[in-house]
Amino acid sequence: MMRLGVIGYGFRISLMIREMEAFFPGLQVAAVTDVDPDRVRHRMGPLAAAKWDPRFYAQADDMLESEALDAVLIGTRCSLHAEMAVKVLARGIPLFLEKPVATQMADWTRLHEAARQSASPVVVSFPLRMSGIVQLVKEIVDSGKIGTVEHVQAVNNVPYGGVYFHDWYRDEQETGGLFLQKATHDFDYIHHIIGGTPVRIGAMTSKRVFRGDKPAGLRCSACKEANCAERVTADDSGSGIQDYCCFARDTGNEDSGSAMLMYDSGMHVSYSQNFFARRGAARRGARLLGYKGTLEFDFYTQTVRVDLHHTPQVETYQLEAKGRHFGGDAALACHFVERLAGQAAAGPDLEAGLRSALICLKARESAETSAFLEIEPVTLAMNGEPAPS
Numbered sequence: 079m080m081r082l083g084v085i086g087y088g089f090r091i092s093l094m095i096r097e098m099e100a101f102f103p104g105l106q107v108a109a110v111t112d113v114d115p116d117r118v119r120h121r122m123g124p125l126a127a128a129k130w131d132p133r134f135y136a137q138a139d140d141m142l143e144s145e146a147l148d149a150v151l152i153g154t155r156c157s158l159h160a161e162m163a164v165k166v167l168a169r170g171i172p173l174f175l176e177k178p179v180a181t182q183m184a185d186w187t188r189l190h191e192a193a194r195q196s197a198s199p200v201v202v203s204f205p206l207r208m209s210g211i212v213q214l215v216k217e218i219v220d221s222g223k224i225g226t227v228e229h230v231q232a233v234n235n236v237p238y239g240g241v242y243f244h245d246w247y248r249d250e251q252e253t254g255g256l257f258l259q260k261a262t263h264d265f266d267y268i269h270h271i272i273g274g275t276p277v278r279i280g281a282m283t284s285k286r287v288f289r290g291d292k293p294a295g296l297r298c299s300a301c302k303e304a305n306c307a308e309r310v311t312a313d314d315s316g317s318g319i320q321d322y323c324c325f326a327r328d329t330g331n332e333d334s335g336s337a338m339l340m341y342d343s344g345m346h347v348s349y350s351q352n353f354f355a356r357r358g359a360a361r362r363g364a365r366l367l368g369y370k371g372t373l374e375f376d377f378y379t380q381t382v383r384v385d386l387h388h389t390p391q392v393e394t395y396q397l398e399a400k401g402r403h404f405g406g407d408a409a410l411a412c413h414f415v416e417r418l419a420g421q422a423a424a425g426p427d428l429e430a431g432l433r434s435a436l437i438c439l440k441a442r443e444s445a446e447t448s449a450f451l452e453i454e455p456v457t458l459a460m461n462g463e464p465a466p467s
Contacts, residue, residue, distance in 0.1 A: 091153025
């Protein structure tokens with residue numbers, strides 16, 4: 079039996095619990111802190127709700143003080159991730175933490191300090207780095223086939239970007255902006271592949287598409303423009319997607335952003351994301367260039383191509399990914415279960431979560447101030463020894 083406590087039983091964390099249960103059928107959601115217990119039971123489904131019969135709490139502190147838990151999962155709205163994580167870290171309980179680990183610099187600082195004082199094993203929800211295609215890319219890069227990576231060109235053209243303007247994500251106070259929502263994954267998998275230390279960033283954002291003068295609070299269901307390409311239908315809303323107007327005055331978030339990230343070696347990463355590409359224009363992946371060759375991969379097509387620079391040779395790989403996040407969710411769930419059993423190798427820990435969040439926070443600040451910013455090294459070492467995470 080593995081007794082789990084959940085703080086914020088959101089849609090995303092409910093999916094990860096299902097993935098974890100596939101690897102450990104003895105898992106039990108023993109306790110839940112959430113403002114809406116009925117919605118939680120609905121998300122669990124009648125069989126799981128009856129089998130687990132969790133106790134519900136209004137406050138996380140009450141749950142953490144009352145329950146004997148093997149691990150805690152945090153799936154609240156993003157603005158609460160750091161605050162709730164600090165509570166868990168103070169008690170030394172193993173933790174699964176949704177990204178981004180913080181949305182404001184003050185929260186990031188508190189979480190960083192709490193992590194330095196805690197012995198809690200932590201897994202941060204970075205499934206892309208766990209996907210088969212990233213593992214293959216890392217294997218090729220580590221082999222030295224393309225030489226040392228000297229330049230990275232990364233892109234994320236999001237085909238489902240409307241969710242960041244229709245749903246609760248449209249509130250920038252909750253999301254922290256779209257670097258923290260999307261680029262946090264990309265910066266993490268890039269760092270996982272190339273290593274090194276990020277030291278400086280310059281970024282910019284724009285909002286050219288999802289803006290307008292429609293009334294604040296307008297919903298698609300009340301709008302007369304039936305031919306709007308971004309209209310959320312009854313079928314969409316039935317799956318849980320909200321239908322706020324993308325072109326209303328209260329629509330938050332940038333709809334594209336770019337960043338230049340320099341590492342201590344002098345190598346730099348160019349990264350660009352946008353949220354109005356659709357259908358076949360979807361792209362997510364990167365080109366990694368070394369002196370010996372160039373490797374390019376794309377999550378959507380699940381292809382990897384290696385062009386060798388000094389011989390007429392091209393290598394191509396075609397993968398097949400099943401499941402969410404291109405198979406990364408299942409691998410991440412397995413990693414967490416193995417981590418609790420003391421069997422897992424290194425993975426997306428809290429240091430990785432803090433590093434990625436810091437890069438994104440600095441990117442947001444850079445875009446706001448039109449200035450390149452230094453990125454401080456992220457370490458959880460205490461007295462010369464690394465803190466377990």
